[in-house]
Amino acid sequence: MTKRTRYFLxxxxxxxxxxxxxxxxxxxxxxxxxxxxxxxxxxxxxxxxADAAIVAYANVREVMTSQFRERFRQAMPQxxxxxxxxxxxxxxxxxxxxxHVVACVLPKDGEDGGLVVARGxxxxxxxxxxxxxxxxxxxxxxxxxxxxxxxxxxHRQPTLAFLDPGLVAIGDEVSIKSAIDAEMxxxxxLSNDELMGLVKDVDSSASAWAVGRLDVxxxxxxxxxxxxxxxxxxxxxxxxxxVDGGLSGTLRxxxxxxxxxxxxxxxxxxxxxxxxxxxxSDPKVAALLQxxxxxxxxxxxxxxxxxxxxxxxxxxxxxxxxx
Amino acid sequence: xxxxxxxxxxxxxxxxxxxxxxLRIMDLSIGQMLWSRRTIxxxxxxxxxxxxxxxxxxxxxxxxxxxxxxxxxxxxxxxxLMIWIFYLxxxxxxxxxxxxxxxxxxEVDDKTITYLFTRPIPRGAVLVGKYLxxxxxxxxxxxxxxxxxxxxxxxxxxxxxTSFLAFVKDLVLLAVGLAVYGALFAFIGAWFKxxxxxxxxxxxxxxxxALAFPGYLKRFTVAYYLQGLVPHxxxxxxxxxxxxxxxxxxxxxxxxxxxxxxxxxxxxxxASRMVERREYVLDQ
Numbered sequence: 034m035t036k037r038t039r040y041f042l043x044x045x046x047x048x049x050x051x052x053x054x055x056x057x058x059x060x061x062x063x064x065x066x067x068x069x070x071x072x073x074x075x076x077x078x079x080x081x082x083a084d085a086a087i088v089a090y091a092n093v094r095e096v097m098t099s100q101f102r103e104r105f106r107q108a109m110p111q112x113x114x115x116x117x118x119x120x121x122x123x124x125x126x127x128x129x130x131x132x133h134v135v136a137c138v139l140p141k142d143g144e145d146g147g148l149v150v151a152r153g154x155x156x157x158x159x160x161x162x163x164x165x166x167x168x169x170x171x172x173x174x175x176x177x178x179x180x181x182x183x184x185x186x187x188h189r190q191p192t193l194a195f196l197d198p199g200l201v202a203i204g205d206e207v208s209i210k211s212a213i214d215a216e217m218x219x220x221x222x223l224s225n226d227e228l229m230g231l232v233k234d235v236d237s238s239a240s241a242w243a244v245g246r247l248d249v250x251x252x253x254x255x256x257x258x259x260x261x262x263x264x265x266x267x268x269x270x271x272x273x274x275x276v277d278g279g280l281s282g283t284l285r286x287x288x289x290x291x292x293x294x295x296x297x298x299x300x301x302x303x304x305x306x307x308x309x310x311x312x313x314s315d316p317k318v319a320a321l322l323q324x325x326x327x328x329x330x331x332x333x334x335x336x337x338x339x340x341x342x343x344x345x346x347x348x349x350x351x352x353x354x355x356x
Numbered sequence: 357x358x359x360x361x362x363x364x365x366x367x368x369x370x371x372x373x374x375x376x377x378x379l380r381i382m383d384l385s386i387g388q389m390l391w392s393r394r395t396i397x398x399x400x401x402x403x404x405x406x407x408x409x410x411x412x413x414x415x416x417x418x419x420x421x422x423x424x425x426x427x428x429x430x431x432x433x434x435x436x437l438m439i440w441i442f443y444l445x446x447x448x449x450x451x452x453x454x455x456x457x458x459x460x461x462x463e464v465d466d467k468t469i470t471y472l473f474t475r476p477i478p479r480g481a482v483l484v485g486k487y488l489x490x491x492x493x494x495x496x497x498x499x500x501x502x503x504x505x506x507x508x509x510x511x512x513x514x515x516x517x518t519s520f521l522a523f524v525k526d527l528v529l530l531a532v533g534l535a536v537y538g539a540l541f542a543f544i545g546a547w548f549k550x551x552x553x554x555x556x557x558x559x560x561x562x563x564x565x566a567l568a569f570p571g572y573l574k575r576f577t578v579a580y581y582l583q584g585l586v587p588h589x590x591x592x593x594x595x596x597x598x599x600x601x602x603x604x605x606x607x608x609x610x611x612x613x614x615x616x617x618x619x620x621x622x623x624x625x626x627a628s629r630m631v632e633r634r635e636y637v638l639d640q
Binding site for chain 1: 386390492499500507515518519523584608609
């Protein structure tokens with residue numbers, strides 16, 4: 034081997050090693066950062082019971098102040114009546130008073146429960162007055178103040194709970210009490226390794242995400258066999274969305290086995306192909322569909338998408354033309 | 357006068373074994389391969405993506421968003437597309453064809469194969485040595501190119517750390533692709549008289565067509581098993597790609613790895629055996 038060849042090989046190897054080392058350092062830095070954090074996900078997860086089937090998070094403030102929302106509002110103007118009414122009745126301005134929310138679905142035999150925990154700036158006096166006006170009764174449960182509405186149709190009773198200053202929970206009474214128990218007893222979803230594994234995999238910069246066990250929900254739902262057979266054999270899913278100028282997101286699902294994943298990929302691929310053929314004459318829609326990407330190997334199926342800001346400008350133009 | 361007894365003849369050195377001979381041939385061939393005219397082609401093929409990555413990086417550093425077909429794309433997504441389009445679909449099979457088919461065919465064409473075959477080494481070691489040289493020469497050009505593209509492209513709205521595992525998978529996959537395509541075309545080069553033409557027909561004719569038809573035909577391609585391992589979404593940038601995506605089947609990880617190993621071992625063994633047994637008649 035000549036000196037020139039040797040120098041070339043050493044140089045090429047050096048580039049490769051630099052690439053690998055840089056990636057490795059970046060990979061482990063991310064890993065160490067998440068390890069050093071007190072916990073995975075928002076702190077409100079302590080109020081999510083361990084048996085939750087679906088957990089979701091939304092950074093309301095980020096979404097509300099994003100360019101995406103502004104463009105969406107311009108493209109499709111919505112009346113502010115609902116927002117104003119909520120502000121007048123409860124003193125809550127959705128746009129400014131809510132920072133983020135954590136929601137969960139709790140599968141129970143018979144009727145599923147659930148709750149939403151919201152972090153923000155609330156006026157407890159105004160909320161309590163409003164609830165009392167509508168017939169709610171005040172309860173105390175393990176030191177937390179609950180406003181339990183009367184349910185006349187036999188369903189679970191809607192409840193509002195003041196968990197901490199700036200933290201309220203809305204849901205049915207049973208779920209709210211489970212949430213308080215979870216937080217006090219330490220049996221929150223943080224102890225559910227399987228679900229927390231999914232939460233850990235979620236991009237920490239996502240504006241909203243949801244993870245869940247569909248097989249658990251399905252088992253509790255007692256669906257007819259015919260319906261059960263038609264549903265995709267998905268064990269769990271993880272969806273993330275990021276909002277900035279546009280909207281991008283990823284939906285990841287874990288199928289029961291590789292065969293089921295292949296079938297699911299084929300179905301999704303078929304939908305994509307059909308949509309692309311339908312949109313062939315419209316270059317804008319075709320470009321939008323081009324951002325749909327199907328990936329995943331083994332039992333994982335992943336679909337990602339990006340809605341560029343220009344789409345909203347097109348929608349706005351179409352809206353104006355319609356008017 | 358008495359004759360002085362002749363000094364005993366030095367012992368004849370033992371002929372090197374198969375592995376030693378292969379490594380010696382590899383050492384001899386790497387330089388030849390790297391500094392041949394074919395290298396200009398290889399340099400163009402692997403520098404193209406790096407230049408494109410550099411241009412994209414420069415454009416984004418000026419604040420211009422990266423768009424492909426009008427859609428905004430992140431660095432990791434662009435990196436995935438580049439791995440598919442530039443490396444997996446083009447660079448790896450094309451380098452496999454050009455270098456693999458030339459391992460023996462070049463020596464035959466240059467009428468220099470006689471010099472190699474008169475050496476006291478197994479004939480099969482000549483092929484294996486040249487094959488190892490091909491792996492080193494192409495691997496040390498293609499893989500650093502991928503590393504540069506990774507470093508340039510992925511940080512655009514993406515994270516090097518998050519994409520690291522996919523990058524490592526890409527490197528392994530491309531190395532496997534070079535190894536398997538190289539072995540296959542080494543066999544074709546040792547067997548056929550016009551190996552380059554047959555190789556090009558295989559890569560751009562047979563493999564593309566078989567992947568576009570539903571059914572089992574795609575199992576007789578290397579791309580079917582190789583593409584099944586790619587950690588990135590398959591781009592649908594042309595009608596053929598769209599059709600391939602519709603009829604695409606993904607083999608399981610175990611099956612893909614197993615079949616790639618089978619193709620690699622069998623074709624390399626057959627190529628070596630072909631060189632061992634074949635009588636090469638050189639045109640005068």
